[in-house]
Amino acid sequence: MDFMRLLKSLEELLYEILSWLIFYPMTFWRAFTRPLSMMRYADDELEDRPEDQYDDTISPPLFLLITLLLSQALSTAFPSVAPSAEVNALTHSQSNLLILRGVVFGIFPMVMAVTLIRNKGLILTRSTLRPPFFSQCYVAAPFVFLVGLAVDCLLIPADRGLPYAAAIFLGAVVWYGQAEIRWFQRDLGIGGLRATGLFLLAFFVAITVALVVAVGVALELPRWLAPA
Known part of the structure; x- marks a missing residue:
């Protein structure tokens, strides 16, 4: 009986992973265009029964996580400057790198969601934070x-990728900004x-916190890797 339950679980896991091949590109295209x-869709789906939520897309946090994983995989295809021994030690563990990316880039949807809650005059709780955070995962x-692609281009040796990095980063910020400004206006x-001002403030806070986290990891890394 336990063996049959295990087979059933594996069957469901396999189906779920393979379904990503269909629903992930669809979700990405809808989120981008x-x-x-998609942010309104995320809000509406949370009102459905759990088993019916996000039936035709990837759920927002999972969508963000898969995107980070794909971005991390894409990074390995780019030539880059020789990293330090500490960076090599960190990036050698793909799980550690994915966690770091998740924390750093997850700051953006979290800050935007908190900004919305505060400006709505709502009490910040897990319940009130969940809908805007889920919405933000789609656009983040x-x-x-x-x-991530811009950073990969920036790390190409001899600054050959610098123009591409600048263009991609600028395009990303413009796209992200217009989506967030319209979101603040609507909600x-x-x-x-005023919506532009809120976005610029939240974006500045998110970048600052992300940089603090990244610098903190960089400073603490030698101590973490030092032999006991």
Whole structure:
């Protein structure tokens, strides 16, 4: 009986993973071309029964995680400057690198979600934070993928990828900014000028926190790797 349950679990796992091959590209395309619609969709889906949620897409946090995983895999195809021994030690563990990417890039949807909650005058709880965070995961995924691509281009030796890195990063910020500004306008019922100000403030906070986390990891890495 236990063996049959194991087979059933493996069957469901295999089906779920293979279904990503269909639903991930669909979700990415919809998030990239219709970000505001996807954020509204994320809100609506949370009102369904758990078994019916995100039936025709990838769930938002999982979508962001898969995107980070693909971005990490893509990075290995790019030539890059020789990293330090500490960076080599960190990147040698793909799981550690994925966790670090998840924490750093997950800051963006979290900060945007908190900004919305605060400006709505709601009490910040897990329940109130969940809907906007899920919405933000959909729009954050294409953004972090493009930012990761820009970083990969930046690390190409002899600065050959610098123009591409600048163009991709600028395009990512413009795309992300217009989506967030429209989101703030819709959900808060405010004008474009105030929505732009909220986005710029939240974006600055997110970048600052992400840099602090990244620098903190870089400073602590030698101590973590030092022999006991």
